[in-house]
Amino acid sequence: MPKLYGYAGKILRVDLTKRRVHVAELDRGLAVQFLGGRGFNSKVLYDGVGPHTDPLGPENRLIFATGPLVGTMFPTACRFNVSAKSPLTGILGDSNAGGHFAAELKFAGYDQVILEGRSREPLYLFINDGEVEFGDASHLWGKDVYETDEMIRADLGDRRIQTAIVGPAAERGVRYAGIYANLMRAAARTGMGTVMASKGVKALVVRGTGSIEVADPRRFEEIVEEVEEEIYGHEQYWPRRRMGTTRILMMANRAGFLPTRHYTSGIFEYAEEVSGERLAEEYNVKTRGCFACTIPCSRFYVVKEGRFAGLYGEGPEYEALGSFTARVGNRDLDLALKANDMCNRLGLDALTTAECISWAMELYEKGLLTREEADGLDLSWGNGEAILTLIEKIAQREGFGDVLADGSRAAAEKLERGLELTMQVKGLDIIMADPRGLKGFGLGYAVASRGGDHLRSEPFIELSDDPRRGLEMFGVPEATLRLAYRGKGKLVSYFEDWCAVIDALEVCKNIMENMEILPFERAAEVIEAATGLSLSASEVRLVGERIVNLERAFNVREGIRRKDDSLPRRFREETLPEGPSSGTVFEQEPMLDEYYAERGWDRETGIPRRGTLERLGLEYVVEDLERLGVTPP
Amino acid sequence: MRRILVDAVKCAGCRYCEMLCSFHHEGKFSPSLSRVTVIKEDRYGLDYPVLCHQCDPCPSVEACPTGALRRTELGVISLDEEACIGCGRCVEACPYDAVKLDKASRPLICDLCGGDPLCVKRCPTGALTFTEAEVEFEKPEEAFRAILRRWGIDA
Numbered sequence: 131m132p133k134l135y136g137y138a139g140k141i142l143r144v145d146l147t148k149r150r151v152h153v154a155e156l157d158r159g160l161a162v163q164f165l166g167g168r169g170f171n172s173k174v175l176y177d178g179v180g181p182h183t184d185p186l187g188p189e190n191r192l193i194f195a196t197g198p199l200v201g202t203m204f205p206t207a208c209r210f211n212v213s214a215k216s217p218l219t220g221i222l223g224d225s226n227a228g229g230h231f232a233a234e235l236k237f238a239g240y241d242q243v244i245l246e247g248r249s250r251e252p253l254y255l256f257i258n259d260g261e262v263e264f265g266d267a268s269h270l271w272g273k274d275v276y277e278t279d280e281m282i283r284a285d286l287g288d289r290r291i292q293t294a295i296v297g298p299a300a301e302r303g304v305r306y307a308g309i310y311a312n313l314m315r316a317a318a319r320t321g322m323g324t325v326m327a328s329k330g331v332k333a334l335v336v337r338g339t340g341s342i343e344v345a346d347p348r349r350f351e352e353i354v355e356e357v358e359e360e361i362y363g364h365e366q367y368w369p370r371r372r373m374g375t376t377r378i379l380m381m382a383n384r385a386g387f388l389p390t391r392h393y394t395s396g397i398f399e400y401a402e403e404v405s406g407e408r409l410a411e412e413y414n415v416k417t418r419g420c421f422a423c424t425i426p427c428s429r430f431y432v433v434k435e436g437r438f439a440g441l442y443g444e445g446p447e448y449e450a451l452g453s454f455t456a457r458v459g460n461r462d463l464d465l466a467l468k469a470n471d472m473c474n475r476l477g478l479d480a481l482t483t484a485e486c487i488s489w490a491m492e493l494y495e496k497g498l499l500t501r502e503e504a505d506g507l508d509l510s511w512g513n514g515e516a517i518l519t520l521i522e523k524i525a526q527r528e529g530f531g532d533v534l535a536d537g538s539r540a541a542a543e544k545l546e547r548g549l550e551l552t553m554q555v556k557g558l559d560i561i562m563a564d565p566r567g568l569k570g571f572g573l574g575y576a577v578a579s580r581g582g583d584h585l586r587s588e589p590f591i592e593l594s595d596d597p598r599r600g601l602e603m604f605g606v607p608e609a610t611l612r613l614a615y616r617g618k619g620k621l622v623s624y625f626e627d628w629c630a631v632i633d634a635l636e637v638c639k640n641i642m643e644n645m646e647i648l649p650f651e652r653a654a655e656v657i658e659a660a661t662g663l664s665l666s667a668s669e670v671r672l673v674g675e676r677i678v679n680l681e682r683a684f685n686v687r688e689g690i691r692r693k694d695d696s697l698p699r700r701f702r703e704e705t706l707p708e709g710p711s712s713g714t715v716f717e718q719e720p721m722l723d724e725y726y727a728e729r730g731w732d733r734e735t736g737i738p739r740r741g742t743l744e745r746l747g748l749e750y751v752v753e754d755l756e757r758l759g760v761t762p763p
Numbered sequence: 764m765r766r767i768l769v770d771a772v773k774c775a776g777c778r779y780c781e782m783l784c785s786f787h788h789e790g791k792f793s794p795s796l797s798r799v800t801v802i803k804e805d806r807y808g809l810d811y812p813v814l815c816h817q818c819d820p821c822p823s824v825e826a827c828p829t830g831a832l833r834r835t836e837l838g839v840i841s842l843d844e845e846a847c848i849g850c851g852r853c854v855e856a857c858p859y860d861a862v863k864l865d866k867a868s869r870p871l872i873c874d875l876c877g878g879d880p881l882c883v884k885r886c887p888t889g890a891l892t893f894t895e896a897e898v899e900f901e902k903p904e905e906a907f908r909a910i911l912r913r914w915g916i917d918a
Contacts, residue, residue, distance in 0.1 A: 202792045203782035230778070230803075237793060276806060289802075313805045339866070341785070341793030351786075358885070415914055416808050417888060419777035424887040426775035430808030432914045442916055444808060 134158055135345040136198035136661035137166070138236045144255065144262065146329050147188060147247030151262045156241055162663055163747065166197035168633035169677045170242050171213035171224060176680050176751070178244075181687040181758070185217035185321075186303070186328040188248035194235070194294070194334065195243075197636030198661050200421075201236030201342040202350070205357050206638035208232055208421035210311075212294075216320040217328075218305045218482070218537050219557035219581045221685045223320035226585070226633060228420035229312035234292040237338030249330030254282060256291075256335045267332035272298055274475040275310045282335055294334040297477020299525040300327035304535040306482040310474065314444040315420070318479035320558060320580055345662035353656050357647055361425050364645050371417065374427035375448035375640065376406025378562075381593075382452070385612075386709025387567030389560075390456045391511050392492040393553055396564050396706045400461035404451065408463060418444055425641055431467065438464040446470040446480070452562035453484030458491060459511030469517055476525040485552075485559035486534040486541060487520050493548045503545075505529040550699050555582030556690065565701050567711025568592055570609075570618045570625075573721045576695045577622065579681035586678075587625040590644045613714055619724030627674030634673060676746045679738050682731070683751045686760060692736035695722060732763045739763060764838065765895055766817035767875075767883055771906040773890035776803050776810030780882035780891070787881055788871075796865060798873040799882055802903050807911060807918060811903035812891065814882070815840075815861045815873035823872060826856035832872065839875045859901070 134156065143152040164173050171193045183189045192214045199207035210232035216223025235243070239260040252267040265285070270278050275297045283289055292311065300307030300323035308318030309326055317323075344350045361367060369377045382388035383401040390398040402408065409431060419426025433441040446454075446467065454466035473480040487509075493499035494509035501508065505523070507516040507530070523531025534541050539557045542549035553560045558581025565572025574587035591599055592612045600609030600617055604624070609617025625643075631653055632639050642648035648656075650667040658664050665673075682690075696702075701716040726733050730742030740762040743752050755762055778794065778801045785796040794800065799814040821840060824832045831846035832853055849868030856862075862872045873880075875893075883891040900906040911918050 203779060203786060237795070280806075339793070339795040341789075341791040341796060343791045347786070347790060416772055417775045418808055418810070419775035419887070421777065422779055422782055423775075423777045424779060426777050426887060428775075432916065434915065440915070440917075442808070442914070444805075 131158060132662055134161060134661060134663070135343050136202070137161065138201070138239050138241045138340070138342070140240050140260075141242045141244070142240045142257070142262065143244045143246065145247050146245060146249040146331065149249070149264055161198070161661070162665070163673065163676060165631065165634035165657070165673050166241060167195050167209070167636040168211040168213070168224060168226070168630065169673065170195040170634075171211050172222070172677055172681050172684070174242070174244060175213050175215070175222065176684045179215050183215055185215045185220065185223070185325060188246075188329070190215050190325055192245040192322065192325050192329060193242065196232035196235055196241060197634060199656065200636050201233045202344060202660065203354055203422050204637070204656060204660070205354065205361060205422060205424040206420065206641045207636060208423065209636040209638065210235070210317070211633060211636070212309055212317045212322045214322055214325040216557075216580070217324045218321040221556055221581065221688050221690060222579050222681050223322060223325070224580055225308065225317035225319045225322050227309070227311050227315045227317040228638065229292075229315035230421045231292040231294050231311035231315070231336065232636060233421040234336045234338050236342055237340045238336045239338060239340055243334070245326075245329055245331065248328065252330050252332055254333040254335055255331060256286065256337075258337050259339055265335070270332045271301060274298060275477055276313055276475055278333060279313055282333060286335070288337060291335050291337045295477070296323040296327045296332060297475060297525070299477045300324050302525065302527045302535070303328070304478065304524060304527060305537050305540070306479040307477050308479050310477060314474050316474065316479070318481070319583065321479075323477050344660045346659045350656070350659040353652070353659055358424050360647055361641065361645070366645050367425060370425055370427045370640070372410050373406035374429055376409055376446070376451050378406070378448045379452055379456075380405050380407060382563060385567055386706065386711035387564040388452065388456050389562050389564050391459045392457065392488040392551070393564055393700060394492070395708065396567055396711045397709045398456035401456065403461050404455035404463045404466060406448070406451070409451075413467075420638070423638070427640070433464055433467060436464055438468050441468060441471060443467070443471050443474070449562050450480035453481050454517065457484050457562065458488045458517060460514060460517065461512060462514050465514040465517070469521060472518065472521045476521070478521065478525055481561065482537060482559045483521060483524060485554070486524065486538050487517055489538045489541070489548065489552055490520075490534065492551055498547055499545070503530065553698050553700070555697060556694055558582045560698075564706065564711065565697055565716050566706055566714055568612050569615055569716065569721065570612070570621045572697060572701065572716050573618050573622045573718070573725060574626070576697055576718060576722065577725060579678065579685060582697075585639065586629055587622050588629060588639060588643060589621050589625040592621070613711070615717060615721055618721045619726075619728040622725055623728045626678050627671050630674035630677040631670055634677065672746065676748065679743060679746055679748060680751065682738055683743070683748070683755065686737050686755065687758060690736075692722065692726075692734065695736055735763070737762050764817055764819050765893055766898065767814055767880055768892050768894055768896060768898060769812055769814070769906070770890045770892070771809070771811050771900075771903070772910060773888045774801070774810045774812060775888050775890070776801055777887055779885065779887055780812055783881045783885055787876065796871065798861075798871050800863070804907065807907070807916060809907050809910065811906055812882070813860055813903060816859050816898055817875075818858075822856040822858060823853035823862050823870075826852040828852060832870070837878055839878060840872055841874055842870060842872060844869065
C-alpha cells in the first residue's frame with residue numbers, strides 16, 4: 131500500500147473513565163471515503179453514538195478532527211471540527227474553528243482525537259508529541275477561558291502550546307457553551323463545550339514538533355502559488371482584509387435582510403453606527419490571521435474612549451456583531467463589543483445567547499413576559515444593561531438566566547409560551563440573515579444537519595442575483611436569484627456537498643467557497659498532490675454527498691423527518707415591513723420537494739432512499755435503519 | 764549588510780513564513796524545522812517573527828568550533844553538514860534566539876535563501892522587508908511593549 135501523505139496518520143482514542151489511551155493508524159479506506167475533518171467525525175459519530183444516547187452522559191463521544199491539508203502551507207488550511215451528539219438540539223452537533231490549534235495537533239501526530247467516557251475529577255489533556263498526559267484541572271474549574279489559558283501556560287512553562295478551552299458556562303451545563311482555541315476562535319455552535327465539560331475536561335492542550343510531508347511537493351507548490359495569486363487578485367481581497375466578515379452587516383442592511391429586533395424588520399436604522407466599516411475606521415489596530423492564511427481577516431480592536439475604554443480583543447465576526455446590535459435592537463457598538471468579549475470569556479455561543487435574549491425581548495415587548503419574571507430587568511429593545519446582565523446570568527444559570535440556559539426552544543417549553551417566536555430550526559438558532567430575503571439560504575437552514583444554520587450550504591452565489599450563474603451551473607436562471615424559488619433544491623444540494631468537502635479538508639469556507647477558490651476540480655488536484663489519493667472531481671463531490679447523507683441518517687435515527695425541516699412560522703406567514711426584501715414570505719414546501727428529489731430522499735418522510743445510500747457505499751446504513759424499523763423506501 | 768526587518772504591527776501571526784521556510788529548506792512542513800519562529804501573545808493580539816539579524820560579525824559563526832558555519836562571499840551564512848558536530852554552541856551564541864537545532868542536533872540558521880529570502884517575498888501582509896536599515900527592536904518583548912503603549916493597553 132503506498133504511503134498516505136498529508137495526514138498525520140494516527141487517530142487517538144482516550145477513555146476518560148479509565149484514563150486509558152489507544153492509538154490507531156489512520157485507515158486508508160476512511161481517508162478515501164471521508165477525507166478528514168467533519169467527514170471523519172460524522173463517521174465516528176454515526177458508528178459510535180447510537181440513538182437516544184444522553185448527550186451529557188458518558189456514552190456520548192466528543193471528537194476533534196482536522197484535515198489532510200492542515201499543517202502545510204495550503205492557504206487557510208488550519209481548521210478543525212468538533213462533533214458530538216448535541217445537548218442543545220438532541221441531534222448531530224458539530225462546530226468548526228480556525229486559529230492555530232489544528233495545525234499543532236497535526237504536528238503532535240494526530241488527525242483525530244476521540245474522547246469517550248467521563249472523568250470524575252476535572253482534568254486537562256496534554257497531547258505532547260504523541261504522548262498523552264492527564265493534567266489535574268481542579269484549580270482551573272470555574273476559571274474563564276482567558277484565565278485558564280494563562281494558568282495552563284504557566285503550569286507547563288511553555289508558551290508555544292495551543293489550547294482548546296471551555297469556560298464556566300460549559301461547566302454549569304449551559305447547553306450552548308462552546309470550545310475556544312486561541313482564546314477567541316470559537317467552535318461555538320451546538321453546545322460542544324457543554325459536552326466537553328460534562329466529560330470533566332477543561333482543556334485540550336497540544337504541542338507538536340513533528341512535520342507533514344506531501345506526496346508531490348513540486349505540484350503542491352504550484353497549486354499553492356496559483357491559489358495565492360488568485361486570492362491576492364480577488365475583488366474580495368481588500369474588503370476581507372479590512373473588515374473580515376463584518377463587511378456583511380451593511381450589505382445585509384442594504385438588501386433588507388439584516389435581522390432586526392428579532393426578525394420583525396430587515397433594516398436596522400442604526401446599522402452604520404455598528405457596521406464593520408465603523409469598526410475598521412475607529413477601533414481596529416491590527417490584522418490577525420489563522421495558521422497559514424494568506425488573507426488574514428481577523429482584526430484586533432481597542433476601545434479608546436467611553437465607558438468601555440480599555441476593552442480590547444479580536445473580532446467580533448459578523449454573526450456576533452449583528453446579533454448583539456440589530457438582532458437585539460442595540461445601537462451601541464461598544465456595548466456589543468463588551469457582550470462579545472463576555473461570551474468569549476464565559477464560553478458562550480454569542481449567536482444563541484443573543485437569540486435567547488432577543489426572543490425574551492420580543493415576549494417582553496408583546497406583554498408575554500413580565501418584568502418580575504425577568505428578574506426585574508427592563509427587556510425593552512436595545513437595553514444594554516439588561517443584555518450584559520443576562521449574559522452573566524445565563525452563564526451562571528442564575529434566575530431568569532437559568533430559564534434561557536437550555537436554549538430558546540427549551541425556554542419556551544419551560545415558560546409554556548412563545549415557542550412559535552423562537553427563531554430556530556431543530557433547536558439551533560437561525561443566523562443573521564433573514565430567509566425571506568434569501569430563499570436558498572432559508573432552504574439551507576431548513577435542511578442543515580446541525581439545525582438552523584448557514585454553514586452547511588452557504589449558497590453565497592444567490593447574493594449575486596445574477597441569472598447567468600444559475601443557468602450556467604444548474605440550467606435554471608432562478609437558482610441564483612435571491613427572491614426566486616425554482617432551482618433552489620439543486621443550488622442547496624450542490625453547495626451542501628461543496629461545504630462538506632471544505633469542512634472535510636478543514637480549509638476556510640470564506641475563502642475557498644465564498645471566493646470560489648477551491649472548486650471540486652482543484653480540490654481533486656490538491657488532494658492528490660498532498661496525499662497521493664487519486665480522486666476525480668466528481669468523486670470528491672461524492673465524498674461531500676456521502677457526508678451529508680450519513681449525517682442525515684444519524685438524524686433520521688434520532689427521529690428527524692420532513693416535518694422537522696421547517697422554518698419558524700413568522701418566515702412562512704409574515705412579510706418584512708420595508709425594504710428590498712419586503713412583501714414576500716418564505717414558501718418552503720415546493721423547495722423541499724425539489725431538494726429531496728435532487729438528494730434522492732423520500733418526499734414524504736425526508737429519509738434517504740435505499741438506492742441513494744447504496745450508491746454512496748453506505749449499505750451498512752441501510753441495514754442499520756432497517757434494524758431500527760426505519761426502512762428507507 | 765542587508766537584513767530582514769520586522770514590522771510587528773503588520774505581522775498577522777499567520778506563520779506562513781514558518782511553512783515557506785521549512786518546506787524550502789527541508790522539503791517538509793514543520794515549525795520546528797523553520798529558521799523563523801513566530802512568537803504570539805493572543806490576549807494582546809501580538810505577533811513577532813523571530814529571525815536572524817545578520818550580525819556582522821556573526822556570534823554563532825564565531826562560536827562554531829569546527830568552522831562548519833561560515834559566511835560566504837555573497838554574505839550569507841552556510842552550514843557544512845559534514846563538519847558540524849552538533850555541539851549547539853551556535854544556538855547559545857545567538858543573542859536573538861534565532862538559531863535552533865533540529866532533532867539530529869543540526870543547527871537551523873537563516874541562509875537568506877541564498878540572497879532572496881522567501882519569507883520576505885511571500886509574507887501575506889508585507890510585514891517583512893529585506894533592507895540595509897538597522898533593526899528597530901532587539902527583542903520581541905521590546906516591540907510588544909512599544910505597541911501596547913501606543914494602543915494604550917496596560918499589560
